[in-house]
Amino acid sequence: xxxxxxxxxxxxxxxxxxxxxxxxxxxxxxxxxxxxxxxxxxxxxxxxxxxxxxxxxxxxxxxxxxxxxxxxxxxxxxxxxxxxxxxxxxxxxxxxxxxxxxxxxxxxxxxxxxxxxxxxxxxxxxxxxxxxxxxxxxxxxxxxxxxxxxxxxxxxxxxxxxxxxxxxxxxxxxxxxxxxxxxxxxxxxxxxxxxxxxxxxxxxxxxxxxxxxxxxxxxxxxxxxxxxxxxxxxxxxxxxxxxxxxxxxxxxxxxxxxxxx
Numbered sequence: 001x002x003x004x005x006x007x008x009x010x011x012x013x014x015x016x017x018x019x020x021x022x023x024x025x026x027x028x029x030x031x032x033x034x035x036x037x038x039x040x041x042x043x044x045x046x047x048x049x050x051x052x053x054x055x056x057x058x059x060x061x062x063x064x065x066x067x068x069x070x071x072x073x074x075x076x077x078x079x080x081x082x083x084x085x086x087x088x089x090x091x092x093x094x095x096x097x098x099x100x101x102x103x104x105x106x107x108x109x110x111x112x113x114x115x116x117x118x119x120x121x122x123x124x125x126x127x128x129x130x131x132x133x134x135x136x137x138x139x140x141x142x143x144x145x146x147x148x149x150x151x152x153x154x155x156x157x158x159x160x161x162x163x164x165x166x167x168x169x170x171x172x173x174x175x176x177x178x179x180x181x182x183x184x185x186x187x188x189x190x191x192x193x194x195x196x197x198x199x200x201x202x203x204x205x206x207x208x209x210x211x212x213x214x215x216x217x218x219x220x221x222x223x224x225x226x227x228x229x230x231x232x233x234x235x236x237x238x239x240x241x242x243x244x245x246x247x248x249x250x251x252x253x254x255x256x257x258x259x260x261x
Contacts, residue, residue: 048099049092066135070098204234
């Protein structure tokens with residue numbers, strides 16, 4: 001397989017990462033003011049993201065999307081968070097996604113998240129930061145919370161680890177040492193065990209992509225304070241759209257309890 005280096009690692013990247021370079025829209029399309037931001041990771045990779053200012057004097061959200069698409073996939077979610085909480089929002093694309101340079105990798109994603117957090121601190125000095133991650137972005141957010149101290153960590157439809165998902169979706173891999181071949185871990189269950197940040201975990205009760213068992217593992221491993229909530233009939237995408245009042249009622253109460261509202 002010429003030109004792709006290690007074929008196993010190449011295949012792993014193809015299975016794990018599904019970036020899109022074209023945007024489906026911008027925050028302007030959902031009525032949000034925004035500016036382009038360009039954080040630079042510690043290894044020099046230039047990233048792209050959006051800063052959507054809000055009026056809250058105390059809180060800013062930092063959002064990490066999943067393994068597919070780019071920051072434009074959930075414009076509606078940015079608009080709803082902005083409407084309900086009047087907070088500033090920062091969303092970044094990982095390396096290789098959207099307008100960000102570089103090639104996707106687990107180690108690179110963690111560097112990207114730290115660069116985004118540092119820029120959030122620079123743009124909003126003294127504010128509390130709510131870190132939100134969904135799906136694979138939940139593992140990125142959980143790792144970030146082991147090296148910095150956000151006010152709160154919100155995980156949605158997050159995998160407990162790549163190995164756990166592999167075992168669930170390809171059952172025969174439970175009987176072979178597949179873990180020796182996997183380079184990427186995204187071990188959210190391990191990360192939450194090392195962080196004392198308050199954690200809110202959402203999962204869809206009918207998720208057919210990443211089973212609810214993943215969030216149950218994460219919750220079992222997590223250091224307190226922690227909460228888990230299953231959204232009835234929720235699938236992998238759009239949990240906040242299944243029952244918005246239930247979802248945001250839980251979220252608002254959690255943020256209020258830990259002074260991040």
